Amino acid sequence: xxxxxxxxxxxxxxGSFDEPAPRGLRQLAEILxxxxxxxxxxxxxxxxxxxxxGPFEAAMDVPEMYxxxxxxxVERTIYQANFFSGFKVDDTFLTVRGxxxxxxxxxxxxxxxxxxxxxxxxxxxxxxxxAKIHHFKLIASGVFDAQLKMMLTTTQELxxxxxxxxxxxxxxxxxxxxxxxxxxxxxRGDMLKQEEQFSENSFRSILKLIDIxxxxxxxxxxxxxxxxxxxxxxxxxxxEQEAKISNDKLLKALVAEHYPLFQKSxxxxxxxxxxxxxxxxxxxxxxxxxxxxxVFNSFTGVFDLKSNLEAGLGRFDLLLTPVDKAKRGLIFEVxxxxxxxxxxxxKQAYEALEQVRNNHYxxxxxxxxxxxxxxxxxxxxxxxxxxxFEINDL
Numbered sequence: 001x002x003x004x005x006x007x008x009x010x011x012x013x014x015g016s017f018d019e020p021a022p023r024g025l026r027q028l029a030e031i032l033x034x035x036x037x038x039x040x041x042x043x044x045x046x047x048x049x050x051x052x053x054g055p056f057e058a059a060m061d062v063p064e065m066y067x068x069x070x071x072x073x074v075e076r077t078i079y080q081a082n083f084f085s086g087f088k089v090d091d092t093f094l095t096v097r098g099x100x101x102x103x104x105x106x107x108x109x110x111x112x113x114x115x116x117x118x119x120x121x122x123x124x125x126x127x128x129x130x131a132k133i134h135h136f137k138l139i140a141s142g143v144f145d146a147q148l149k150m151m152l153t154t155t156q157e158l159x160x161x162x163x164x165x166x167x168x169x170x171x172x173x174x175x176x177x178x179x180x181x182x183x184x185x186x187x188r189g190d191m192l193k194q195e196e197q198f199s200e201n202s203f204r205s206i207l208k209l210i211d212i213x214x215x216x217x218x219x220x221x222x223x224x225x226x227x228x229x230x231x232x233x234x235x236x237x238x239x240e241q242e243a244k245i246s247n248d249k250l251l252k253a254l255v256a257e258h259y260p261l262f263q264k265s266x267x268x269x270x271x272x273x274x275x276x277x278x279x280x281x282x283x284x285x286x287x288x289x290x291x292x293x294x295v296f297n298s299f300t301g302v303f304d305l306k307s308n309l310e311a312g313l314g315r316f317d318l319l320l321t322p323v324d325k326a327k328r329g330l331i332f333e334v335x336x337x338x339x340x341x342x343x344x345x346x347k348q349a350y351e352a353l354e355q356v357r358n359n360h361y362x363x364x365x366x367x368x369x370x371x372x373x374x375x376x377x378x379x380x381x382x383x384x385x386x387x388x389f390e391i392n393d394l
Contacts (some may be wrong), residue, residue: 005041006116009034012109017102022095025162028155029081035108035148036074043115043140046126046133074152076197081155089165096158100150108147111140160202164209171213184214251299254320257328259374263387266378269295270385288380289334292318303330306364314359321368328372328391329365331356337381345379349388352377357392366394 015021253262318332
């Protein structure tokens with residue numbers, strides 16, 4: 001659509017510094033298009049175009065800058081803004097507003113109006129004021145350039161939020177875990193194929209959302225799959241009165257920081273539970289991990305339980321952060337032994353504790369204001385459990 005540069009479009013006049021106007025993607029697309037095409041204003045052709053000024057000349061000399069700011073990117077962003085303007089997030093059209101936008105638009109209007117006044121001057125007057133006009137063009141070009149970049153970034157950010165919200169909305173409509181997984185994988189594949197269609201920040205932000213959802217889904221399904229077997233046994237075991245007493249004993253030992261008693265009680269519980277339910281030494285390490293999850297899950301209110309998350313230089317198996325910050329935090333590294341040999345299990349426990357130290361898992365506790373950490377190595381072989389621990393200041 002051809003622009004009449006003698007008229008200031010109404011959309012640039014909506015809103016004020018005191019009352020910023022909400023703008024959706026369609027409005028941002030229109031403003032961005034005006035920002036982009038303002039460099040075709042007659043003011044820049046007064047001297048016959050000998051001193052042509054535009055927003056992309058400087059960027060062309062710096063490859064890294066040109067990669068993020070060129071005509072293709074601006075035109076693509078305008079197209080995407082129009083395309084995604086029809087997408088709702090939680091049944092709402094997302095908008096953006098801010099005093100910074102209104103301030104920028106006010107400057108944009110001011111220089112546009114000043115340019116119009118210069119263009120209307122008689123030719124001889126323009127010639128007499130050539131130096132002043134050239135100076136104005138340089139200033140106006142800088143203002144228009146900054147405005148274009150600001151609105152480009154603002155539009156790209158809103159496009160990103162709309163796409164992320166759209167993905168989240170569609171994900172909710174997927175019924176099964178398998179449907180969710182296939183949906184996320186397809187979106188991820190499409191994003192990788194269309195990387196060049198998005199700004200670097202938008203691409204990274206959308207891909208990060210998809211990867212987080214995939215990670216959460218994978219962990220959830222892994223836990224559910226594990227809990228279908230052993231998890232149900234743990235639940236039924238803890239319903240028995242004797243087991244409840246044992247679990248209370250474990251919690252009291254940890255709260256009292258009586259770790260040898262905790263070790264002994266946990267080892268006895270493993271022997272009784274695993275023997276009773278005929279869990280063999282062929283069970284994978286994941287079984288033991290899930291067993292401890294079931295045990296510690298009942299400690300809610302005293303400890304906050306986290307499992308298999310990144311901390312320091314790796315991933316801890318289990319981490320219990322005390323609600324009472326004066327208490328010690330607990331880190332559990334779970335290993336499956338290939339033998340029941342006590343010497344071998346002790347060596348493996350030493351290596352597990354060394355892993356906790358070297359990977360700095362305790363940084364997660366320190367971040368939460370905990371002053372000391374107790375690292376436990378839990379080495380399983382069939383129905384046998386060997387534990388060791390060490391206490392460290394944070």
